[in-house]
Amino acid sequence: MSTEAAQLPERLTLEEAGKTLAELGATLARQAGPEVSLDAAGLREFDSSAVAVLLELRRQLSAQGKSLRVVRWPRRLQELVALYGVQELLPA
Template identity: 60%
Template structure:
């Protein structure tokens, strides 16, 4: 999971088994990032389920509680379809 000054990446695989450790790693990284907007790239995702959306929603919830915003880039088409299916695309700006 790479990170730059403002952008953090989801891993290639993000299913239920990887959700908790991925969230923990990202939450730790975000705690050290002071910017008002945090960008998460989903481009690397190859194998995923709805857990990827759950991780993004939890990150968004934590950031909003801190007065910060989440921006998601690089949506794989299937992830974008899942966000639309669950009616959360507006929350994640999908």
């Protein structure tokens, strides 16, 4: 099983949130090891739904005994996470 990070899509708004959550949830669940990686560098167009998707992925993985590590955060996404006060749950 590859340990390469899964990729966030270029666009993640309310419209894409459900589909993205389902796809990434399945992809991340297949990653081996106790910590799985998600690369956020490709994310260009997003809203607060991106934060909700990351929190739900974290919750799903936690239920499987895994932790989520997000890498290569866009600055605006870091700002949204801080604005919502969830940076302890989604550390950059």
